[in-house]
Amino acid sequence: MTTIIDGNSVAEEIQAGVEDCVETLSAADETPGLATVLMSDDGASATYVSMKQRTCEELGINSFHHEIDPEAPAEELFSKIDELNDDPDVHGILVQMPVPDHVDKRTVLNRIDPMKDVDGFHPENVGRLVAGNARYKPCTPHGVQKILDAYDIETEGADAVVVGRSDIVGKPMANLLIQRDDGGNATTTVCHSRTKDLAAKTRNADLVVVAAGVPEMVDGDMIGEGATVIDVGINRVDADTEKGYELIGDVDFESAKQKAGAITPVPGGVGPLTIAMLMYNTAKAASLQSGVEIDLP
Structure with a gap:
């Protein structure tokens, strides 16, 4: 008899474990923070971002959302990434893809601080994954x-x-x-x-x-x-x-x-599971950046 896998139940268990980790971090005055950046008019992308924001709220993770006009120069997005890289309250940065055609995707990924790259797409994090020493798994x-x-x-x-x-x-x-x-x-x-x-x-x-x-x-x-x-x-x-x-x-x-x-x-x-593991990576990022140890699920 075929087993129909219930991804929702697996995600709920992981999120419960992440919530415990967030409580540990917050007790040490280090509440995890995830920044999302949207440079698109695509309705599906906006929906994905809102789902991530809602899950952050449910788990006690601070959520910071930034929207950039899709017609704006690429430098406006890069400047926002630089600002978030320097913000101590932001532990993870996620630029929602796709970005407009005039913005180079690889430059976007390279611009994010690899310690805050909770998607795991920065070349440094890709290299660590291939080498068997992943910081953040995609x-x-x-x-x-x-x-x-x-x-x-x-x-x-x-x-x-x-x-x-x-x-x-x-x-x-x-x-x-x-x-x-x-x-x-x-x-x-x-x-x-x-x-x-x-x-x-x-x-x-x-x-x-x-x-x-x-x-x-x-x-x-x-x-x-x-x-x-x-x-x-x-x-x-x-x-x-x-x-x-x-x-x-x-x-x-x-x-x-x-x-x-x-x-x-x-x-x-x-x-x-995609959103659950994003929360997992955000909690891990806060732990790595603060030195507060957590027990990830």
């Missing part, structure tokens, strides 16, 4: 690890396939799975748009993590019997609903769940 891949641990899904010795090679999910996910560490030790293959016979790769995997941004690109015929399927995708498609759309993943859930031993739904699977 939120979504780390959340996937937490899901696998919560459901006792063993990665050691497993054949894993990651579909997608983005800097945000695909690459760090593969790096975490091959680490000589808990939640790693998997034999990992990274597939992408140029992969020949993708189905042959996924069908032989014990674990398939799909993060390609293509609605329902992986279906049940591409899944081996009893495999674990982690669907990171979230796609808005037109539908005859009250909102006029529905959210679906990169996996055809109905057909895949007939073959999978365990599978994440969309929504309610990986998504809640």
Whole structure:
């Protein structure tokens, strides 16, 4: 019988542990602070930011939000990042992507103080992750690890396939799975748009993590019997609903769940973990910057 993974329950447990850490920090006069910066008119980006702000409030984390006109010069965003880098009340900085075309994304990531880079995308933090000495693990891949641990899904010795090679999910996910560490030790293959016979790769995997941004690109015929399927995708498609759309993943859930031993739904699977791990990284950042020890979940 297929296990439908409940990402909300895993996220709630992690957030409860983070809340305890926030209380420890606050008792030492070091309340964690997360700054979000939005330079976009995109409604989805604004929604993501508001969700992060709301979770901060629930856990006792100070939230500082800044909006910049998408038509403003790139230097206005860079100046704001510099200001937040120097603010002792801000332990974590998150610039919501995407940024406008006239703003260079890599310059944005490089500008953030790596100690405050709670997304884990600064080159220094990427290098530490690859070297096996991560300061902050990127939120979504780390959340996937937490899901696998919560459901006792063993990665050691497993054949894993990651579909997608983005800097945000695909690459760090593969790096975490091959680490000589808990939640790693998997034999990992990274597939992408140029992969020949993708189905042959996924069908032989014990674990398939799909993060390609293509609605329902992986279906049940591409899944081996009893495999674990982690669907990171979230796609808005037109539908005859009250909102006029529905959210679906990169996996055809109905057909895949007939073959999978365990599978994440969309929504309610990986998504809640992304915000939970952002809170985790913010608490960790406050601990590292203050020297106050905490016991992270």
